[in-house]
Amino acid sequence: MTAIDPAVQAHLDETREARLESWLEFLRIPSISALPENAGDVRRAATWLAVELGRIGFEHAEVCDTPWHPVVYADWLHAPGAPTVIVYGHYDVQPVDPIELWTTAPFKPFVRDGRVIGRGAADDKGQVHMHLRAAEALFATRGRLPLNLRIVFEGEEESTSASLPGWLEANRARLGADVVVISDTGFFEGNLPALTEALRGILYTQIDVVGTPLDLHSGSFGGAVENPANALARIIADLKDRDGRVLVPGFYDDVLPLDDAARRRLAALPFDEPVYRASIGAGPLQGEVGYSVLERKWMRPTLDVNGLWGGFQGAGEKTIIPGHAHAKVSMRIVANQDPEVLFERFRAHVTEVCPPGVTATVQLLGSGRPVRTPMDHPAAIAAARALEETFGRAPVTIASGGSIPVAEMFEHQLGLPVVLMGFANPDDNAHAPNESMVLANYETGIRTICRLWDLLGETAETTSRGT
Amino acid sequence: MTAIDPAVQAHLDETREARLESWLEFLRIPSISALPENAGDVRRAATWLAVELGRIGFEHAEVCDTPWHPVVYADWLHAPGAPTVIVYGHYDVQPVDPIELWTTAPFKPFVRDGRVIGRGAADDKGQVHMHLRAAEALFATRGRLPLNLRIVFEGEEESTSASLPGWLEANRARLGADVVVISDTGFFEGNLPALTEALRGILYTQIDVVGTPLDLHSGSFGGAVENPANALARIIADLKDRDGRVLVPGFYDDVLPLDDAARRRLAALPFDEPVYRASIGAGPLQGEVGYSVLERKWMRPTLDVNGLWGGFQGAGEKTIIPGHAHAKVSMRIVANQDPEVLFERFRAHVTEVCPPGVTATVQLLGSGRPVRTPMDHPAAIAAARALEETFGRAPVTIASGGSIPVAEMFEHQLGLPVVLMGFANPDDNAHAPNESMVLANYETGIRTICRLWDLLGETAETTSRGT
Numbered sequence: 001m002t003a004i005d006p007a008v009q010a011h012l013d014e015t016r017e018a019r020l021e022s023w024l025e026f027l028r029i030p031s032i033s034a035l036p037e038n039a040g041d042v043r044r045a046a047t048w049l050a051v052e053l054g055r056i057g058f059e060h061a062e063v064c065d066t067p068w069h070p071v072v073y074a075d076w077l078h079a080p081g082a083p084t085v086i087v088y089g090h091y092d093v094q095p096v097d098p099i100e101l102w103t104t105a106p107f108k109p110f111v112r113d114g115r116v117i118g119r120g121a122a123d124d125k126g127q128v129h130m131h132l133r134a135a136e137a138l139f140a141t142r143g144r145l146p147l148n149l150r151i152v153f154e155g156e157e158e159s160t161s162a163s164l165p166g167w168l169e170a171n172r173a174r175l176g177a178d179v180v181v182i183s184d185t186g187f188f189e190g191n192l193p194a195l196t197e198a199l200r201g202i203l204y205t206q207i208d209v210v211g212t213p214l215d216l217h218s219g220s221f222g223g224a225v226e227n228p229a230n231a232l233a234r235i236i237a238d239l240k241d242r243d244g245r246v247l248v249p250g251f252y253d254d255v256l257p258l259d260d261a262a263r264r265r266l267a268a269l270p271f272d273e274p275v276y277r278a279s280i281g282a283g284p285l286q287g288e289v290g291y292s293v294l295e296r297k298w299m300r301p302t303l304d305v306n307g308l309w310g311g312f313q314g315a316g317e318k319t320i321i322p323g324h325a326h327a328k329v330s331m332r333i334v335a336n337q338d339p340e341v342l343f344e345r346f347r348a349h350v351t352e353v354c355p356p357g358v359t360a361t362v363q364l365l366g367s368g369r370p371v372r373t374p375m376d377h378p379a380a381i382a383a384a385r386a387l388e389e390t391f392g393r394a395p396v397t398i399a400s401g402g403s404i405p406v407a408e409m410f411e412h413q414l415g416l417p418v419v420l421m422g423f424a425n426p427d428d429n430a431h432a433p434n435e436s437m438v439l440a441n442y443e444t445g446i447r448t449i450c451r452l453w454d455l456l457g458e459t460a461e462t463t464s465r466g467t
Numbered sequence: 468m469t470a471i472d473p474a475v476q477a478h479l480d481e482t483r484e485a486r487l488e489s490w491l492e493f494l495r496i497p498s499i500s501a502l503p504e505n506a507g508d509v510r511r512a513a514t515w516l517a518v519e520l521g522r523i524g525f526e527h528a529e530v531c532d533t534p535w536h537p538v539v540y541a542d543w544l545h546a547p548g549a550p551t552v553i554v555y556g557h558y559d560v561q562p563v564d565p566i567e568l569w570t571t572a573p574f575k576p577f578v579r580d581g582r583v584i585g586r587g588a589a590d591d592k593g594q595v596h597m598h599l600r601a602a603e604a605l606f607a608t609r610g611r612l613p614l615n616l617r618i619v620f621e622g623e624e625e626s627t628s629a630s631l632p633g634w635l636e637a638n639r640a641r642l643g644a645d646v647v648v649i650s651d652t653g654f655f656e657g658n659l660p661a662l663t664e665a666l667r668g669i670l671y672t673q674i675d676v677v678g679t680p681l682d683l684h685s686g687s688f689g690g691a692v693e694n695p696a697n698a699l700a701r702i703i704a705d706l707k708d709r710d711g712r713v714l715v716p717g718f719y720d721d722v723l724p725l726d727d728a729a730r731r732r733l734a735a736l737p738f739d740e741p742v743y744r745a746s747i748g749a750g751p752l753q754g755e756v757g758y759s760v761l762e763r764k765w766m767r768p769t770l771d772v773n774g775l776w777g778g779f780q781g782a783g784e785k786t787i788i789p790g791h792a793h794a795k796v797s798m799r800i801v802a803n804q805d806p807e808v809l810f811e812r813f814r815a816h817v818t819e820v821c822p823p824g825v826t827a828t829v830q831l832l833g834s835g836r837p838v839r840t841p842m843d844h845p846a847a848i849a850a851a852r853a854l855e856e857t858f859g860r861a862p863v864t865i866a867s868g869g870s871i872p873v874a875e876m877f878e879h880q881l882g883l884p885v886v887l888m889g890f891a892n893p894d895d896n897a898h899a900p901n902e903s904m905v906l907a908n909y910e911t912g913i914r915t916i917c918r919l920w921d922l923l924g925e926t927a928e929t930t931s932r933g934t
Contacts, residue, residue, distance in 0.1 A: 034782065035783075097781075098682070158786075159784060214747070215898065216898075217899065222667075222764065223767055224752055230706075233704050233772065234704045237700050281679045282678065283824045284823055287692070296690035302689045303689075305778065306696075306785060308780075309777075310775055311772065313776040318773060319561075328779055328784065330786060357749070357750045358750060401691075431683075431785070432684065433681055
């Protein structure tokens with residue numbers, strides 16, 4: 001079934017156990033980019049990668065400082081005539097709260113039922129590790145790669161990649177390439193191999209509502225002053241109507257309408273709503289009226305509260321009017337929405353609907369533009385073939401509701417096409433407790449990557465010879 | 468100006484320093500009733516009081532166990548023919564968060580600018596201590612009291628007095644009295660001596676909204692499922708309209724309308740809205756349309772979020788749809804609203820307005836009925852006179868937006884009239900950081916209490932002689 005080089009295959013079969021051990025070692029580093037107290041761990045993960053990249057055969061392996069977390073760079077550029085690919089992944093992970101819902105310590109990964117369980121197993125340290133080991137297999141069996149690779153592993157992806165645009169700009173000279181391959185997406189429900197053609201963008205904000213410098217006694221003052229927590233709730237309620245439509249004026253102005261062909265393609269995917277619901281333990285699915293579930297989560301913008309807090313959260317009762325209340329509110333946006341334009345519209349709307357007597361301010365915490373990948377690009381076509389040859393069936397074309405800001409940066413800042421070939425299984429609990437990755441996806445996916453590099457190398461040589 | 472017994476006055480003048488020291492010692496005990504970890508401190512405060520009551524001359528001083536925090540009881544019943552008064556106060560205090568806004572440690576009280584600053588200074592340990600020291604002055608100078616007193620100091624008032632109804636029922640035999648005097652209220656703005664004729668009741672609830680067992684990735688699932696935090700915000704927004712009217716069906720059905728005389732009396736009080744606003748640092752005052760500020764905070768019911776939480780509250784971004792979200796929501800209620808009836812209406816309304824796709828449940832955390840005090844009762848008349856003779860001006864009649872559930876218990880359960888004579892200054896930051904009490908209110912108020920006991924003792928003897 002697989003067209004992978006037998007020597008590479010044999011090498012991979014022999015090194016399976018050591019590879020798993022190395023993956024678990026990498027996952028044990030708690031590289032949470034959002035928490036200042038984990039900054040040292042993030043750097044430790046970067047150093048771990050740079051050392052490994054150098055050891056297996058890459059050159060110029062370097063932990064590059066940025067204003068925040070480092071970028072790991074390495075390259076191997078000795079395949080003249082063959083294309084040059086930038087491989088992007090991120091070695092930072094999400095925070096782990098609510099920690100009490102993990103069945104084990106998030107940074108003590110282990111294998112159960114054919115999965116590796118631990119923070120970052122799928123998103124994205126597992127997939128970073130796959131690229132590392134795929135390249136190692138090629139280096140180990142041939143002493144070279146079939147094409148030119150530049151490795152860019154980032155440490156701030158879960159915190160909106162704040163330093164990356166500056167780093168890309170500063171390193172533009174060593175980032176010349178034909179295409180970017182990003183493995184930070186996944187398969188379709190049923191663990192169906194897939195290529196991702198679109199990513200939603202994101203606009204992440206914080207709303208701060210302030211009433212009084214101190215909390216007030218809710219008996220003495222209840223009825224006399226506006227309550228910041230009630231006001232926050234009203235603001236949030238005024239962000240989206242009961243039909244799931246975002247109420248920010250102009251929010252939908254630039255959204256490309258879904259064409260009939262796209263809707264038919266989505267409708268044809270084997271999406272099983274009851275199975276999907278059961279897998280997350282959700283009640284009846286809800287969202288923007290007039291769109292299917294896949295349309296809503298992939299192709300339509302939406303708005304969610306990611307967290308909210310204010311006043312007394314302890315056991316029992318505390319009779320106060322909180323002095324202030326807060327919410328993290330993010331929007332997922334689609335082509336052709338512009339996050340900068342939307343942020344101003346959002347801020348104006350929040351100010352407009354804020355009840356009198358309290359003050360609401362809006363902070364922009366991060367943003368990323370939506371991305372569409374060219375499915376007719378040679379690298380996308382080769383990726384589809386590599387997936388089919390290794391997993392045994394042609395990939396479906398899907399989209400992702402999530403955002404990979406860096407994909408947008410490569411596309412807009414460096415002007416490079418981006419191919420999104422990810423191996424996470426759909427029930428991986430990314431960003432949630434008990435994150436996991438199916439071991440078979442990891443193992444077969446490493447073979448997919450080897451095959452993809454061979455295919456791209458061959459194509460290019462053919463092309464070279466042809467010219 | 469004062470008609471207080473010169474011997475008592477002289478004793479109080481001589482013992483001023485020791486009294487302050489004792490007050491500070493009492494405030495140092497962190498008797499937070501809401502927090503399980505402070506249960507030992509609550510008991511320590513109870514023991515401190517019982518020892519002091521016995522030492523100064525009371526009999527039967529006892530720390531009475533209840534299912535939760537103890538009640539301190541003591542009595543002195545050797546004034547035949549004179550009335551018997553139950554003195555109620557509470558020795559527990561509110562939690563201290565947000566601790567970062569205190570200018571000093573809440574349980575290391577100190578004197579600054581004529582105030583004692585520390586948790587419980589005003590609410591209510593300061594006023595409990597006043598009663599202790601007033602009785603001590605009478606015992607010390609005369610060896611007796613001019614009337615019969617029963618002391619009931621409670622340790623759960625800030626946690627809705629859950630054990631008190633049972634304790635009152637079990638001790639009905641030793642609670643025979645003519646009237647209850649409660650010092651847990653305060654003066655009017657400008658530190659104007661006042662008697663309180665009405666207390667609002669309370670209904671304290673928690674709303675829990677649950678979506679999925681685990682948090683979901685807001686990119687992958689945004690648009691597919693209802694978000695519990697957004698749903699909570701919508702529920703809260705649906706509890707009160709933009710005119711400050713509570714939207715729970717039937718909420719106002721039993722509210723006694725404000726009559727013209729009451730509205731005129733409130734309008735005549737020297738309420739300075741700009742000063743009031745400045746004292747709390749609030750923006751334009753807000754509340755139910757059609758009512759004055761005093762009417763809104765004293766005589767009209769209202770609804771406030773006391774706290775809310777859900778999802779990510781840390782620094783930076785976490786892109787999740789929270790699995791659940793929560794709010795503490797309390798209502799202040801007025802005559803003749805019944806909290807039990809209202810709770811059922813509230814629960815039904817929350818269930819009704821909860822968006823589909825998530826589940827909302829409502830817990831009842833506590834309740835207390837509203838109270839009205841008979842201002843023509845001899846004890847109320849004597850209290851007004853004692854205040855005028857010691858503070859130099861007739862008290863104004865006010866109400867309190869706050870709730871003292873025990874007042875309602877004495878009134879409804881034991882059938883006793885309740886006089887609310889409190890000495891807290893209006894800017895005391897009760898329930899908030901930097902709680903304080905004006906030292907002069909404390910000192911003069913102790914003299915007021917001594918004078919009140921003398922007046923009630925005399926009145927009764929005159930009455931006895933007259934019959």
